[in-house]
Amino acid sequence: MANAYALGEAASRTTVQVDALFLFITLVSLFFFLLVEGLLIYFAIKYRRKKGAEPAATPDIRGNLLLESIWIVIPSLVVAAFFYYGYRVFRDIRTPSPGATDIHAVGRQWLFEFRYPDGRSSINELRVPAGRPVKLILTSDDVIHSFFVPDYRLKQDMVPGRYTTLYLHPDKAGTYPILCAEYCGVSHSTMRAELIVMEPDAYAAWREKKEAPAGLSLAERGKALAEKSGCLGCHALEGKEKFGPNFGKVFGRKVLLADGTSVTADEEYLRESILDPKAKVVKGYPATMPTFKGSLSPEDVGAIIAYLTSLSGGGREEKGEKEKREGAPANKDGEAEAVRKGKTLAETYGCLGCHSADGSVRVGPSFQGIYGRQTELESGGKATADEAYLRESINQPRAKVVKGFPNVMPEFKGKISEEDLSAVIAYLKTLKR
Ligand code: CUA
Secondary structure, three states: OOOOOOOOOOOEHHHHHHHHHHHHHHHHHHHHHHHHHHHHHHHHHHOOOOOOOOOOOOOOOOOOHHHHHHHHHHHHHHHHHHHHHHHHHHHHHHOOOOOOEEEEEEEEOOEEEEEOOOOOEEEOEEEEEOOOOEEEEEEEOOOOEEEEEHHHOEEEEEOEOOOEEEEEOEOOOEEEEEEEOOOOOOOHHHOEEEEEEEOHHHHHHHHHHOOOOOOOOHHHHHHHHHHHOOHHHHOOOOOOOOOOOOOOOOOOOEEEEOOOOEEEOOHHHHHHHHHOOOOOOEOOOOOOOOOOEOOEOHHHHHHHHHHHHHHOOOOOOOOOHHHHHHHOOOOOOHHHHHHHHHHHHHHHOOHHHHOOOOOOOOOOOOOOOOOOOEEEEOOOOEEEOOHHHHHHHHHOOOOOOEOOOOOOOOOOOOOOOHHHHHHHHHHHHHOOO
């Protein structure tokens, strides 16, 4: 593992804690190993059969209460110490950090997508400022992935249909690898991302420079969805209650349930209550809410939860961010606009997880120089990657598979609008060799 015991500043406080625990267990184990092996060797030599000695009867020992008590009590204390120390570190790692920035992270075959509270999103790159805790809300779109930051000694599964959380304490600026640590299919080994911890000034400058996202922030999108899906018909924001509990301040509250138990309204509870409202009904309310399973995508549910979180003052968006975004001049130059949009789409649809933009070969052919390229097909024959070919290959990838590549790309027919399709192709045309 990279710089496991390197001297100097550690990447994160979790690094120090986990390493110290690991070192403690190793040293104690080493002590007992040397003690036991040392005595073994010592006794083997001391009581060996000596040349010419008369064979003597082995003494008949039936037990020794004191000795046996000692070797039961001491190892028990040692193991209990391992547990207690480990528990202390675990508890600290899992305890929510006040003031943490919420960032949604989605695992998908085979990339990581990050969504920031201001609506920005990125693929395989998580940028955070040093010195501020981050709360990652993890989920997966397909199979189980595992979010692993070796330099922080942290790992957490990303499970489809469920939210898990992980707190990061980025103490030191630098770039740290993020790996997927759960075997998730052919390109599991290439499922990598980078955690880029920036000095706060550099981070602020980068945010300013980074193009403002087209459209709404995550919470704003959630608000629009909550209105469109009719949630606000039954849930008031605050003041007088309608059919269901008020939305204002619901996030993070302890909720008493109809069956007498109580839960904390965290992301996982909200997700479950949107998709399976009858599972945990709040005491004093009728169980009449319909399920939104199937009508809201995982992204939509995430956006609504970001909205509910924002109502309770969580999911902070740094001050001034929104004004800045709205004040940003929009690039209305038609062609450039389409290319920019196509690039964003290629990122959000996950194309870049399998197709590189720099000529390197991942699961699929590289996007670099793809337009106009002559390719041999798996079915024999050749094709030129012109506009019609690209269009077909996005809509129905199985129609013409490039020789030497697996036939694993999903169909985008019906999932991508004609306008978006043209934007993606406009973007592909710009990736010349
Ligand atoms: Cu995702 Cu392995």
